[in-house]
Amino acid sequence: MIRRYFALASGLLALTLVVCAVAVAAAPTQLTFTVWSYSNDVVQDNIQKFQARNPGITVALSDFDWGKFTDVMTARFVGKTSTDVSYSSDHWLQQWAAANWIVPLDDYFPQVAAYKPDFAPYAIEGMTYNGKLYGLPYYADTEIFIYNEDLLKRAGFSTPPVTWDDVTKMAVAMKQKKIVEYPLMFQFQDITPDYIEIFLSMVYSHKNPSMFDKTLTPTYDSESSAAHKVARWLVDGFRTTKIINPASLETTEIPLVKAMGAGQVAFAVLPKYNLADLNTPGAHAQAGKFKMALMPGETHGTVGYVRFYAMTKMAADRGKEVRDASWKFLDYFGGKTGGEFTVVKRWALEKGLGFAQLPLYKDPQVRAAINKWGNVTLEEQQAKLARAKEALTPFWGSWSLEFQKEMNKALLGQETPLQALQASAAKWKEMKK
């Protein structure tokens, strides 16, 4: 009797184990995908389409504020909170890669090399650390100069500014004619990641714009540097001519775009995709009145940046199945599906996001979409003048925050522009040790 019970119990146990094993084998591979909040409905829809094409994979989405994204991700990585694929940016690549939080794609997926010829050089540079590629582009774009054509005409100007002196002249005219109290506004909150890119765009529009020498020693803290010219121009705009809205110091991207859309701002330096939003009918009171001009300055240079999809070390360590699922995910979102950059093209068509995948510039649909809200020829011209941020090191992200804080001291009149640059250069040297 006992033997029979034992046999029955053993049989049941074996059956349970088999059922569990089958269930585990049949369970879909789950990926956790972290993003900064932007058009989450589109992201979710893309995920659903990806899941439909890959029934064995499910994706859980977590989104966080853009301004705090790197902080949140740091906490996730340090706390080992499950994260498999994530948005990242050239701002943080060096830190994340050096900390061993994300892995080089070439090491796991040699097929990624086939995409490289399609990507803009500045985007490849922004996704490369120690000679290895760490991502596939989500979008790549430039910082551009946007102006409200209507306000400019009311001030008596028929063409956009070509130099920063032109900007001052036009802004002063607008102020005097009481068209707008502060014609310029920036997103200069201490911690916004866009701040440094906007400042560098203005620097790159000057001759000899380098901030560092070949040994990565700061050169921008000298009186004759392009950075000093920009810093002085900004301080003049804040404190002397008062053409720059003092609220810039608390402003981030969305409030600035809203203020511009409401007609409170005539000029701004913004990531290019904002032009699509600003000119979307019904989205803003002044929609349709916004145009881009080449970045004012001697060379019209600007910053080209890349935001990309990366695979985490946690995903790599979870085994081949998760790695394969991650590659399928990265390939679908940043690569080609059916011979086309489907997801990247969708972002370009629907939201006006720029792209690193250069073949898309030849796509008639994309060209037509850009011309609806902008100017594809001018955009291409600006893209050719774009350059990646220089001296990207593991401490670049930390330094940029110190730089922003010091610059804001200058804008508040607590330091001279040169003192602010020197203080941030000293921080760089300290971090470089």
Place this chain on the structure above:
Amino acid sequence: MSWKARETRYAYATVLPVVVLVALFTVYPVGYAVSTSLREVVLYRPASTPFVGFKNYLDIVRGDFFATAWGHTLTFTLFAVALATILGFGVAHLLRVRSRIASFLNAAVLLPWAIPTVISGILWAWIFNSTYGAFNGALYSLGLISSYIPWLSRPTSALFCVLFAHIWKELPLTSILYVAALQAIPDELYDAARADGAGVLATLRRITIPLVLPTTLIVVIYESMVAIVTFDLLYVMTGGGPAGATSLISYYIYNRMFTSYNFGQGAALAVILALSLIVFILVYLRVLSSEDVYRE
């Protein structure tokens, strides 16, 4: 085994689970933080975490931001504790007045406390926003300002905006604590004082304030701790700016750890902050629980 020994063993056995839990969630993290503070732990150099002794502490104390952050923190704490205590005491008096809407007011006053800090930070950032904020709108409508003021873009006003939001959040708790303390004072004492000819101020000074001192002690200690470690409100409202003007010491810890990736220095700063809090509490205990204070 004697009865006494068995009782001792039983006592230890019953206390052990709690001791283990406390050790796990308190002693271990504190020990780990102290250990981290004595090593060079920079996240983007994960392979090397050498022992550096008190170097992190020295670097932190010598850093130009340390004194500034403490200055901001003490200013913030001074105002936060004083206002939360005095206003809480005042609101408690109002809440004690018997009226038809007393119970409604008692519940309503708790609302800000029930709202998550991050949400209240976002609300106050909108209210103080310089282009569309309700605060500017109200002042402008009343004719008190001729153009919108960038409250969060000016160092001093930004700190006071965060302080205002902090008080709004903390006031309900202090009020309710004082309501409980006031309700515990026997009415006979006030009757006797009135019979002796004591006025309102004398009653307040001789009866109410001394008898709510234990509550004041709790309020002051708790509010000091909360103010010193305030982080979420300022992170949401100002991001520590402009130009670091609202970067309190807690923000500095966060900055060292999560933006500079320097966990060694961050841990050193956290240890300094913890020790400072202990000193604060000891001073308060000594001053406010002194028998002289009660006797007076």
